Amino acid sequence: MQPAPPVIRLEGVTRVYSTGENAVHALAGIDLVIGTGEMVAIMGASGSGKSTLMNILGCLDNPTAGRYELDGVSVTGLSRNELADLRSRKLGFVFQGFNLLARTSALENVELPLLYDRSGRFVGKESPAPAALRRVGLGERLHHVPSELSGGQQQRVAIARALVTSPSLILADEPTGNLDSRTSIEIMALFQELNTQGITIVLVTHEPDIAEHAHRIIEMRDGRIVRDAPVGARRIAIPAAPAENAA
């Protein structure tokens, strides 16, 4: 079997925050390759640079030095607008705090990324938003607003929003950080399901048993990768059936 082409290739990436007199080396030289279809968990102590790395992977931030290739295209030195277009075309984000628009229905939250699509892929076609919500098991909750949904359901809406534009990569920074362990497993089941459908997933977590749902765990310390190993006995989360009543 051919090795899958990499979605992410980082070479010597650093990120230095200069706050007044002392500079913080949040990333101190990262080399990393993540292939298509991989599911990778990033672990590490607080302040080790996980979120900083995710921001760079998500084209929300530029590295201070080093190279970043996304889908074979160099991201280094792109303008704000070009980064925005990359996010719109190739990336989906899931946050710890869900980050849904309040008082806005699940469906409208999921439709949001389509508003900013510049490729024209969705023009004149049926909106992919309801299908995305069905994929995360919320086909019956299209018109609920976030305050009417549980935490797990809100995170499902956020995941539907992340996948509505069919991105090549979903980035999730502590997606289960605000959820109880049962709901966390259900969310991991959803990620695993999406991963088997071909979406590359990179997620940050503090919990080893959550990380073990990935193919591979990367451990960071002080802005460096200190361990990068495949998961020996990968956990497979059983999707709660039926999905409609889950979470």
Place this chain on the structure above:
Amino acid sequence: MRKRALFAIATRSILRNKLRTLLTMLGIVIGVAAVIVMVALGQGAQASIEAQIKGLGTNMLMIMAGSTSQGGVSQGAATFNRLTIPDAEKLARESTLLAAVSPVIFSRGQLIGGIGNWRTTIMGVSASYQTIRDWPVASGSFFTEADQRSVRRVVVLGSTVAQALYPDADPVGQQIQIRDVPFTIIGVLTPKGQTAGGNDQDDTVLIPYTTAQAHLAGHSRIGQIIASTYSPGDLPAAQEEIRAIMRESHKLAPGDDDDFTIRNQDDIAQAASGTARVMSMLLAAIASISLVVGGIGIMNIMLVSVTERTREIGIRMAIGARSGDVLAQFLVESVVISVAGGLIGIVLGYAAGVVLAKATGWTVATPLDAALIAVLFSAAVGVFFGFYPARKAAALDPIQALRYE
């Protein structure tokens, strides 16, 4: 980003804070309403001024006692009382360009006749007054030169007087007492309406000036002489001719100033609309101040809104919004607020104009062009004052914005 989506986002966010939006709009509402009231009434006043001036008659010239300085102020009481019947007669006799000349002797007095009595303006004029003022009779006839020469006690009633004293019957042929002197009514004039100042031009009676001198005024002091030329093109030349004749009549030496003033319709129109212009400018100043204040109000609220929605901006940027999309979103929002304010202002202003017009008896115009300008202007206010907050939103760093609590 599609335009419809932009409007949808803007209206949704506006409707979410109804009271706040309403208060924000208030400055624009008041500013635009002021503009609309001003224009509606101003145009109405302008229209009635124009109608009134047309109603003065065609090709008309007016000669008044007193010299006029450059500012239009009469100088010195001594120069008054200098228009006389001989002046008018000399003008009529010697002028080549004037079609008709009439002295006007004003007085007020009591009429008794018909169903009661009535106080009105009595004007002593010549038979040609009707031609000069272009004022037809509704019934009967105007008095003639023969009436004038024979100092007959005949009177032509203005329509208001006729209405007041003879509401049911045609008064032509009836007797009426004017300041206790009996007159015969020989005609009733057609209505001419109000002046811009609200004076009823039909609340008057006309008698031959000779009769006025003999029976009412008792002396030859006259308020003004009015005249008309054969064609409007003759007006400037006629004005010069009148001046020469009047100077001769008043025996003025070559170096002396005129002790009379000649005005044509244009002068009168300009004097009247000058007042209206000053009022318009005053209101325009008030309106623009409140539009600026309204704009600052919008800017203030938009800044608050940008801060409140920092996280939303971060989310939108993370999922692919460009800075320009965010800029457009907030700009559209402030323009929607200001234009909505403008539209409300137009409605309120027009309503206020109608109410004011009802209360004062002025006419009110429908200022369509002013409404259009008001809408465009409030849109401009929205763009101008919305730009800074919108740019602030667009310049946010997505990571910082997402982290904002």
